[in-house]
Amino acid sequence: MQRFLISLMSAVIATMWTGTLGAGEPGSIGDAEFQSLRALIRRQPGESRWMEIDWYPTVWEARKKAAAEGKPIFLMAGSGGAPAAGC
DSSP, X not given: OHHHHHHHHHHXXXXXXXXXXXXXXXXXXXXXXXXXXXXXXXXXXXXXXXXXXXXXXXXXXXXXXXXXXXXXXXXXXXXXXXXXXXX
């Protein structure tokens, strides 16, 4: 992951330097270079695994599903760690 981020930052800095900062005017890039940069910033396989989880908006819905499958519930609170019941 760290290698990916370093490659991405290097590509962005190089593009900015040659395209805008070095020439004064925004430059255009070719299709091959665009596709290469696009591949670097797209979500890679195995990243953002949390998006594959079935999230439920209420504890009741999650509880019913967990009970039916014999699985535990993972409760994620927002607002800087405020309780899930709200303020």
